[in-house]
Amino acid sequence: MIVLYMIVSGLIPNPSIFRSNLTADLVFPDLHSPLIKPAPCHQAESSALLQLKKRFAITKFASQSSLSYTKTNSWNSSSDCCSWLGVKCDEQTGHVIGLDISSSQIYGSIESNSTLFQLSQLEKLNLSDNHFNYSHIPSSFAHLSRLTHLDLSGSKFSGEIPEEISQLSNLLVLDLCCNYDALSPPTNLLHFKQQNLGNVVQNLTNLQVLSLGYVNMSSPIPSALTNLSSLEYLCLLSTGVYGEFPIGIFLLPNLEYLNVGANQGLSGYLPEFHSSIPLQFLTLRSAGFRRNLPGSIGNLTRLIYLDLGYNQFKGNLPSSLLNITQLSYLDVSGNKLHGKIPLSIFSLENLSYMDLRGNHLSGQLELGMFLWSFKMLSVLCLSYNNLSLIIKPSAFNASLAMNITTLFLASCSMNEFPEILKDQDQLEELDLSNNKIKGTLPSWIYRKENLWVL
Known part of the structure; x- marks a missing residue:
């Protein structure tokens, strides 16, 4: 079960908070068995990592997290690379299969000839919360064909997202969120060519996490998303998607987090929900939804966070809300709801935020x-x-x-x-x-x- 953390201080929650729990296994614990001597790191891969380190400067402003620190300080030629911070090796083969240098105060560009792409056995890669100097995401990521986890969030990548990402058919986690300049409003740095998201989704059929907040799309949401039966987390916050929202996304059997807020070109309505839907976090803020709130919303008994603010919802507040006993955050502001506040709402003892x-x-x-x-x-x-x-x-x-x-x-x-x-x-x-x-x-x-x- 995914543990849900929430931000209730802002009008739109920070998607990275919930997302970080889904991608937590990109941080690699020490799993070495005391009974088996692990194979040493391959010299070529150790050299590739040291060359990667040389390409970057270290500066505190490159990471936003207050907990950031320089993991690459432990990297040196006198020690086995499998012992370096952020590096995980296969104990039997010695190949580097995981690299987590998130929040490492790294500044510099990643080019298509980077030695990073020589780590052909990589399965998990986390480069989030650094500053890659507005470089484009290299198409060379396609060389890392074993990747199951790719996190490039909040790292100042810019430009067009390469189609070659769709070749990473083993991906379970793809996180490109929050590459923006923090102006008011934020300026999105990454973008998809029109229809490219559909091509990517069609090939990445095993996805569990798709986090694309603040990636410019300017296209309809591809209906192929409704076929991602393993999807647990979907964030399309402030992406410029438009048109009718595919109703089947609400009904995905494993979806726990859905955020399509701040997309004013969208339109849509809520379906009839059944009790097996596992949604815990739902925000449709400023996303053009309409019609009445269905009474079946009370079947979403696992909901903790519900933000439907600034849409065109009308009708009454459903009395069935009383069934969502875990609800902590409720925001239906800026709609066209009428009638009396149902007394059943006072049964929601866990509410900390109500708007x-x-x-x-x-x-x-x-x-x-x-x-x-x-x-x-x-x-x-x-x-x-x-x-x-x-x-x-x-x-x-x-x-x-x-x-x-x-x-x-x-x-x-x-x-x-x-x-x-x-x-x-x-x-x-x-x-x-x-x-x-x-x-x-x-x-x-x-x-x-x-x-x-x-």
């Missing part, structure tokens, strides 16, 4: 219900609906959620300042604008040391 703002939800609710029902709650956004929030002294003050950092209650027809917030010491952002509050601000609001937005 319902910018819909047409209506009804009268007590603010204390949210703070009492959701003990883990840190973010609550109800602004700009047709809600009427009432403030009552709560008999459950001792049991209120005490980790609230963000509370957006603009335009909620509130008549008084919520005294219930007096003991919320973690509060950082509070929006009570466009209400009907009269009188004087309570003195305790000035003692909120963490409050920076009011």
Whole structure:
């Protein structure tokens, strides 16, 4: 089972967090048996690695991770390359079968004649979180025909993704995510030729992880993706894909993570879900989805993270949400949902983030219900609906959620300042604008040391 980690501080989650758990086996443990003397590293492969090391400079700015360090410092001609950090060898043959130099503060280009491509027995290669100086991904990667794992994410590769990648028919993991310049908005550095993604997908039929966030595609999503029955992780975040979303992707039998957010040219709708669907993470934020939220969404009982914000969903919030008992993150903001908030939603005891703002939800609710029902709650956004929030002294003050950092209650027809917030010491952002509050601000609001937005 894949362990799901989430970022709840941003509007669009960082896909690399969940992805890193799927690709964790690109970091190689010491598996040497004390009973069998491993075969030594091949001299030609040791030399190839040392030549690779010479081509790069080491500089801290080349890696973004605060945990980065220079793995290649341990590489030298006086020791067996199988003992070097980031290098894994086959114990029987001595061939290098794994290379993980991720987050190694490497700066420089990789050319098609790089000695990296002499490591013909490589099965797992992780070059993520370095700075390869905007070099193109060499077509020579096709020479590494045994690769099952290829991670080039966040490493400042640029240009067109070579078709030769499709020749790596053994790939289980292909991660080209997050090669961008961090401007506002980010500038994507990699791109596929139109239709090339379809060609790649048709050949890589064993894929379990396909991570292409921030890769420019500017094409429809190929229907061939619906044939990848082993796929567990799919990220097409901010790729410029457009057209109707293939509904069969939702129904893939092993898919746990799906992110197609920030693709405003997409359109689509949610299918009828059945209980065997293993989705844990689903974000369709700003992706042009429409129609009602189906009641069968409650069959996604493994969901932990659900972001449907800024689409064209309408109708009611399904009461079947109560079945998703593990749900921690719920965002349906910026849609056209209407009707009352179903009381069943207050059964979701694990919610830490709930954003319902910018819909047409209506009804009268007590603010204390949210703070009492959701003990883990840190973010609550109800602004700009047709809600009427009432403030009552709560008999459950001792049991209120005490980790609230963000509370957006603009335009909620509130008549008084919520005294219930007096003991919320973690509060950082509070929006009570466009209400009907009269009188004087309570003195305790000035003692909120963490409050920076009011």
